[in-house]
Amino acid sequence: MKITLAAPRGFCAGVNMAIDSLDLALKKFGPPVYVYHEIVHNQYVVNRFKEEGAVFVDSISEVPESSVLLFSAHGVSPEVRQAARQRKLNAVDATCPLVTKVHLEAIKYAREGYTIILIGHEGHDEVIGTMGEAPEAILLVEDEGGVDALQVREGAKLAYLTQTTLSVDDANRIIRRLKQRFPHIESPPKEDICYATQNRQEAVRVLSADADVVIVLGSQNSSNSQRLKELARESGKRAFLADGPQDLSKDDFSPDDHVLITAGASAPESVVQSTIDWLVETFDATVQTSVVREESVKFPLPKPLREFAKQQGELPVVGDSN
Structure with a gap:
C-alpha cells in the first residue's frame, strides 16, 4: 500500500486561534470555562476539552451568571451577545476573522437596503450567526433549486454572501444561477469561502x-x-x-x-x-x-487573552496547519 x-x-488559522483561546482561558480563569456550541466541529477536540474542564452549552441560559464564556470559531448572532451581557458573563470572542468578515458584510448590505441571499447550510452554527445579524434582510439558499424558488420583490437591491466552509464548486454553481436569474446582484468585495x-x-x-x-x-x-x-x-x-x-x-x-x-x-x-x-x-x-500549496496565515488571539499569552511566554502547542 x-x-x-x-x-x-x-x-486552519481560525481553528488554531480558537483552540489556543480555550487552552489559555482554562489556564487563566480555571475550569469551568463555558463554550457556546462546540469550539470547533471535531469530536476529538471537543472531548479533550471536556476532560480539561470546558463545558459546551447550546443556550446562554445554561451558563451561571458572571461565568467565563467563550464564543466558538463559528461566530454568534447579536442576540446571543446581548443574552451574555444580560447574564453578566465574561465573554471571550474566538470567532474566526473570516466569519466576522461575512457578518460585517451582512450588516453593511442590510443598512444599505439590500436583500441578502446567503448561500449556506440551514442549521449550521455559522449560518445561524450570520443570519442573526440581519434576520429581516437575509434569505438562505442551499442549492440551485433554492435559487429558482426565491421570491423577492420587484426592483429590490440584491447581494449574495456565502458560508465560509462551502464546496467552492457548489458555491460557484449557485452563484452562477443567482447571476443568471438576477443579473444585477451584488457580490462581496472579496469572496467569502475561506x-x-x-x-x-x-x-x-x-x-x-x-x-x-x-x-x-x-x-x-x-x-x-x-x-x-x-x-x-x-x-x-x-x-x-x-x-x-x-x-x-x-x-x-x-x-x-x-x-x-x-x-x-x-x-x-x-x-x-x-x-x-x-x-x-x-x-x-x-x-x-x-x-499542493503552502500556508502561513495566523490570526491574533482575542484581546482579553493576549496579555496573558505574553506572560506565559509561548502559546500552547495544539497542532499544526500543514
Missing part, C-alpha cells in the same frame, strides 16, 4: 487523481470535512470521512491501494498520525507527503 499525505490539511477550505479542496482535487481511495479525517458535523469527502466521490474515488482509525475497517481497503489522506480544517494532526500508523501496521504501507 502507498499513502499520499495531502498538504495542506488539518487545522482560504483554508479552498486550499484543502484544491489538494484533494489534484492529488486524488492518482489515488484509489481517499480518507478524510474529520467529524460528521464538520461542513468542510463533508465537502472534502463529497469532492473525492465526485472524482469517482472511494472516500471515507472518519474521526480516526477506529471508524475504518480493514475490509474497506485492498493491500495494493493508493490511499490519499487529508484532514478537515478542525481535525488535529494526532488523528492523522494515528490513522497512518494503523495503515502502516495493517498493510505495511509506505508514506509520502505531497504539497
Whole structure:
C-alpha cells in the first residue's frame, strides 16, 4: 500500500486561534470555562476539552451568571451577545476573522437596503450567526433549486454572501444561477469561502487523481470535512470521512491501494498520525507527503487573552496547519 499525505490539511488559522483561546482561558480563569456550541466541529477536540474542564452549552441560559464564556470559531448572532451581557458573563470572542468578515458584510448590505441571499447550510452554527445579524434582510439558499424558488420583490437591491466552509464548486454553481436569474446582484468585495477550505479542496482535487481511495479525517458535523469527502466521490474515488482509525475497517481497503489522506480544517494532526500508523501496521504501507500549496496565515488571539499569552511566554502547542 502507498499513502499520499495531502498538504495542506488539518487545522486552519481560525481553528488554531480558537483552540489556543480555550487552552489559555482554562489556564487563566480555571475550569469551568463555558463554550457556546462546540469550539470547533471535531469530536476529538471537543472531548479533550471536556476532560480539561470546558463545558459546551447550546443556550446562554445554561451558563451561571458572571461565568467565563467563550464564543466558538463559528461566530454568534447579536442576540446571543446581548443574552451574555444580560447574564453578566465574561465573554471571550474566538470567532474566526473570516466569519466576522461575512457578518460585517451582512450588516453593511442590510443598512444599505439590500436583500441578502446567503448561500449556506440551514442549521449550521455559522449560518445561524450570520443570519442573526440581519434576520429581516437575509434569505438562505442551499442549492440551485433554492435559487429558482426565491421570491423577492420587484426592483429590490440584491447581494449574495456565502458560508465560509462551502464546496467552492457548489458555491460557484449557485452563484452562477443567482447571476443568471438576477443579473444585477451584488457580490462581496472579496469572496467569502475561506482560504483554508479552498486550499484543502484544491489538494484533494489534484492529488486524488492518482489515488484509489481517499480518507478524510474529520467529524460528521464538520461542513468542510463533508465537502472534502463529497469532492473525492465526485472524482469517482472511494472516500471515507472518519474521526480516526477506529471508524475504518480493514475490509474497506485492498493491500495494493493508493490511499490519499487529508484532514478537515478542525481535525488535529494526532488523528492523522494515528490513522497512518494503523495503515502502516495493517498493510505495511509506505508514506509520502505531497504539497499542493503552502500556508502561513495566523490570526491574533482575542484581546482579553493576549496579555496573558505574553506572560506565559509561548502559546500552547495544539497542532499544526500543514
